[in-house]
Amino acid sequence: MADNRDPLFREIDEEMRREQLLKLWNAYGTYMILGVAVLLLGVFGYQWMQKQRAAQAEAAGARYSAVATLLQQGKNEQAQQDLEAIANGGPAGYGALARLQLAALAMKAGRADEAYSRFTALAADSGADPLLRDFAQLQAASLKLDTAGWTEMQNRLTPLLGDKNPWRYSARELLGLAAFRAGELDEARKALTELVADQKVPASIRERAQALMAVVTGENSPKPGPAGTGEQPATGSAGTSGAGGTPAAKAQ
Numbered sequence: 001m002a003d004n005r006d007p008l009f010r011e012i013d014e015e016m017r018r019e020q021l022l023k024l025w026n027a028y029g030t031y032m033i034l035g036v037a038v039l040l041l042g043v044f045g046y047q048w049m050q051k052q053r054a055a056q057a058e059a060a061g062a063r064y065s066a067v068a069t070l071l072q073q074g075k076n077e078q079a080q081q082d083l084e085a086i087a088n089g090g091p092a093g094y095g096a097l098a099r100l101q102l103a104a105l106a107m108k109a110g111r112a113d114e115a116y117s118r119f120t121a122l123a124a125d126s127g128a129d130p131l132l133r134d135f136a137q138l139q140a141a142s143l144k145l146d147t148a149g150w151t152e153m154q155n156r157l158t159p160l161l162g163d164k165n166p167w168r169y170s171a172r173e174l175l176g177l178a179a180f181r182a183g184e185l186d187e188a189r190k191a192l193t194e195l196v197a198d199q200k201v202p203a204s205i206r207e208r209a210q211a212l213m214a215v216v217t218g219e220n221s222p223k224p225g226p227a228g229t230g231e232q233p234a235t236g237s238a239g240t241s242g243a244g245g246t247p248a249a250k251a252q
Helices: 002-072 076-089 092-108 112-123 130-143 150-160 168-181 185-197 203-219 245-251
Strands: none
Touching (some): 185 203
16 A cells, blocks of 8 residues: 555655745745856956956056166167056056166165155065065165164164075174164174175175175274374274274165
């Protein structure tokens, strides 16, 4: 008896399921269609954006290369106009490179205030590549070497001294020079000793550090007086002594 009723039960069960699905479709079918459409549009939109970004990056790269050619030809005015356009409307990477180049052009032309402003703005841009931001911060600090106090130079350069920062050696060299100019000879010796002792330091930076270290050591040692008197000379500061000025300038 139960065997004869099984097909009937199955047919009733299938009919109920069809009715339930039909009710669900009538209630939510439109939303399901919209959901699928939105998903497809999102996929196609993402792919289109990726292609657009690639095309923009390629165009910006070609334009940046053209700027380099203009600079080699001495057409700085035209090059600056193109760099401004890339900086303002190009992809983020090329835009940051263009901003750095504009700052370098200003510095080369003797417009130190403009260069400092451009470097500082890029260093503070959280959307820029950290490598370029740190380089801009280093350049901004170098422009303040003659006017900033020792504490300010420390604040500017200390964030760049991390073991993984690619600009750490240049930052330490600048810190040592700033300490020397501020008369902080112990701090100068500390920064320069680390550069001289580290075998990973580029040769050019190590050589300059060694030259400045010789000056710092001379400044920190007793100065002989006139022959036969044993007296100390009246002058001997870092800024005025014969041992201070020229070698320090060479170390830069």
